[in-house]
Amino acid sequence: MTAVAQNITPPLKMPAGLSPRMEWLREYYFNGAERAWNNESTSWTTGTPWDVQFNEMTFYIVPETYMLMQTLLSSYRQSARPVALPPDFWAKSLAERRAWFIKEVMVKYLPAEILPGDLIAGGRFNIQASMCLTETEQAxxxxxxxxxxGARSAMNWFHNHGYGNAGxxxxxxxxGYDRVLSIGWKGIYEELENFYRDLSDADRKGPKGAQLRAMMTAATLPRDLAGKYAKIxxxxSAGEKNSAHTTERKAELAQMAQNLKKVPWNPPETFxxxxxxxxxxxxxxxxxxxxxxxxxxxGRIDQYLLPFWEHSIASGMSREFGKEILKCFWIHANTAYDAMIRNGNQGITSGFGQLITLSGLGKRHGTLLDMTNDLTFAILEVIDxxxxxxxxxxxIRMHRDSPDTLLDKMTDMVASSQGAPFLINFDERxxxxxxREAAMxxxxxxxxxxxxxxxxPVGCLENTMAGNDRSGTVDCNLNLLKAVELAITGGKDLLPFVDPMTLKKEKIRQDGPSTGDAxxxxRWDAFWSAYRQQTAYIIRKCVDLYETSESVRARFLPTPYxxxxxxxxxxxARDVTRGAAEISFVTLEAVTFATTVDSLLAIKYLVFDEKRCTMRQLRQALEDNWEGHNVLQALAKNKAPKYGRDDDAADEMAKQVMDLWTExxxxxxTLSTGRRFRPGMLSWNYWAGxxxxxxxxxxxRKKGQFLSNAICPSNGADINGPTANANSVGKALGGKDFENGDWETYLNSLPNGASHTMTFNPxxxxxxxxxxxxxxxxxxxxVNGGTCLQVNILDPDMLKDAQKHPQDYRHLLVRITGYNAYFTSVGRELQDEVIARLSHEQF
Amino acid sequence: MTPSSTAEFATIFEIMRMSTEDGPGIRTTVFFKGCSLHCAWCHNPESISPNPQLQWVGNRCIGCRTCLSVCRENALALTESGMEIDRTRCTGCGDCADACPGTALEIMGKTWDLDDLTAEVLKDQAYFETSKGGITVSGGEPALQSEFAGQFLKALRQRGIHTALDTCGCCRREALDQVLPYSALVLFDMKLMDPVLHKKFTGHDNRRILENLHYVADYMRSHVHPSEMWIRTPLIPRATATRENIGAIGQFIGAHLRNVVSRWELCAFNNLCRDKYLRLGQRWEFEKEELLTLDFVDEMADAAKSSGVDPDMVVPTGSTRLE
Known part of the structure; x- marks a missing residue:
């Protein structure tokens, strides 16, 4: 590193280059619960005594909410405001009732406002609307x-016993937002009319007709809501005084009214x-x-908005004003968090995942090219x-030939934000x-x-197609490690489940196949064979659990809009909740991958290859949570091979585990909706909880310590640096095949993609x-790595934690010209100096 | 067998991947064990002896005493202040390190064969290609294992990999002949111009080093490879970091290495290796030394830039004191 004076960036990234309008809106947004205006959920009822709004199944994948489910359900019910129903309401199909009800709430009941200076209309949208079920249906x-x-108890059992969760x-x-931009809702409505016209009389009277009628009702919702905002x-605009100060705003509001009279019913022309x-x-x-x-x-916002951007720039819109429009859009997207605004910071700091995709490969005149454009950069500037x-x-979608200009901008943003304020997706893999998905x-x-x-990608990094694909990318989260536990015991829990409220201890039962006491x-082969069978069992168990909520959603919770x-x-003429998307998978996200691979490697090493202990001793150590077995634990942690070091033998185990569970x-x-399961590795925060x-x-690993995250190596296992870590991830996904790649030479067992986080020294x-x-x-x-990377930059807090828990940070390197050392192996005094240096950004 | 004398085996004490400080691009640096100099400030004291050496990392020790039971030489004792290694008895056989569950005991220096080492470093070929990086052989002094190093570099050059030789220059000329043809870049250390001081701080005077430097420069003028040379000078307080010394090195470069040297790195003193000395049971003369101040490093850089070299090629590196 150079000792000449460096640019010292402020320790915390601050917004910059905002107009007074945006400064005000941004600050107002971050006032959170203090704001006069917010988008907190309001609740709406048909007025029947059995009515329910809150769909708990949507939270089955959020274990933190399990204790609150009944409370949330009841609170929304208690606070629900009645909506006056038309006389024929209950005579209509469920889909039509629901479409009408949502539209009625959004257009007639929910207040609508424009915030000062805002250039985009569409404020409140968080609602808890009646499920619109009849008494029998609701029961x-x-x-x-x-x-x-029911689904809730099945989900609880699954989670309590360490399998994971699903819902x-x-x-x-x-x-399909691009279709709204090209044909407007009017075009979509006309298509629906055509489909309806083409139905037979019998179909029109049946569920198909009902579904299309519901969708036609829903298709007019954006038109009517836009009309309401146009009037506002x-x-x-009329209320703004004709002073020099307000003329500009008056014109903006007038233009917004014009915009809203036209779109989204008609296709837009301007940006x-x-x-x-x-x-x-x-x-x-x-x-x-x-x-x-x-x-x-x-989806690919910098591609489908580009023609409008170019059109407006050519017609005189300044680039800065274009960015101003986008910044207002940014504020609106963040108001999604208002649903949880009373949770304080938690509501604002957790990601909801309205993901945008930038850059990436695309076809122009039949040639695969990089699609980075001026709008890509404008959006990156907005984020920055x-x-x-x-x-x-x-x-940001990257590939081997991504332009330097894009990489420069990305690197600048990583540098100024102390970590990447974006994910990086890798196109080839x-x-x-x-x-692979298409072939399978x-x-x-x-x-x-x-x-x-x-x-x-959707959400974070879950790859799908756009406008015709719903692949349930967070719906099933399975701890692969459970199969290792079951292979050791022959299909039983290693420890009995103890109810945290009653402290009642459950009796251990034979849950999985009886593969025998390990x-x-x-021989190792015998253990692997047991692991195979238990893996098949836990996957089937997860699939069965998913069916309990998927089948209920398909019956009762249509989303016609x-x-x-x-x-x-x-x-x-079928709802998306009934598997009607052209591409309709359910993704099974494997959690604990590296912990599973490393556990198998340790069993093979300790019991079968090196015979450092018997299986009985190992099992005892696990039952005792390693207490009193510290030598064996140290051997398992330090001497057994690990995934993530670019060690071909260990990574081969990773590949075998991958092949087994994905196949x-x-x-x-699914039985109820005919959606096929496909594999992925996301693992959100489950690896911690x-x-x-x-x-x-x-x-x-002891009980209570973190599991491994998505496709990342276990904490601290990647002692050979970032390239080795990345190579291992690429190999686990399948590596390359120079003759039979899935795409060119690349193989990838995970169509959904795999989350990979790496922390770099600043x-x-x-x-x-x-x-x-x-x-x-x-x-x-x-070239060598996985599908998606989150880049983090080492911060002083992490080093302080490493001082307290050196065993978890053996991979942390301190590197200066001609000298290198693992952070945890230098003395305390020098560690403190490294931390101080990092805090002062003098590396 | 002395590994250093064969073409098939070498003693390597570390393989550093994604190295960003030892030449252009992303590199894998292979540290050869054994050095011809013994610099008082050495940052890698484990590199000096050509033989495998045992070290003990205290915070990894779980106190299980497995090592004591496997040591055939009775060279180990676990006392209240930590592990005591009797280095007169320890043969570096590695049995204790193999057995140590916590990897607290480690052998610095492993034997690698040519094919394995080549395969190992090629794992990062993709990154070498995207970064215009490659392999650096460093040490210790790689030229002390020149037969192996030459074969290794040759194998990499044949695969189109960029290679760099990091040398202190204190070696036989025949050794240089074995490595130079396969090195695209030479990182040559120039520590002290005064032969007396050089001897005092490194154990050798610099006559042979300067002769070799001339030799490498002449070699480069008449061969395609190496095509580039960087000079590296450690800035060590009370030793190398004086205006006189830096000025003298610069005058030498200006006078004899014009058009050969493209970069002159001034590497600021660093104290992070203090624990390495402790672990090897050695005293270190610079134990209490603080890092240099930014002002002082700037002063040295000014001395270098005004010494008759192209000022743009002077690059100070390393950390400076927090102020």
Missing amino acids: EFNRLTAGKN ATCGHLVP CERL WEAVQALWLTHMLVMSDENYPGPGVSF EMSPILEPKPN SMAGMM AEIGHLINKDNVHDYC AAFQ LSCLVKGCAEK ETWKHC DGYIMAASADG AIIKDPAHREKFKAFLKGYA
């Missing part, structure tokens, strides 16, 4: 969810109209699903100037996964080499020469 719904053997969750797709804008149409269309998806923005993602701000979350499910007509470049196994935006629904996953389909549920593991971005090396690392990652 059946309640029985199937909260009843004795039919909303969001997590890219709706006109009124506000302003397009962003307005996009926002209104998007926010109503969240209203329709009664859930604030969980992974309702925008607005940051820190969370939504919409950016995911991701497209290989999507091509025989949907080459929907995903193929001519369109696979149009894939986009103590009798003479969203269905208008997903290709396949109108064509089949098993592809075998399953479930660490307290799962028993000690053979890799040396020295890597300290000066231009090092930034070039960082950029080169990212390009190398595109």
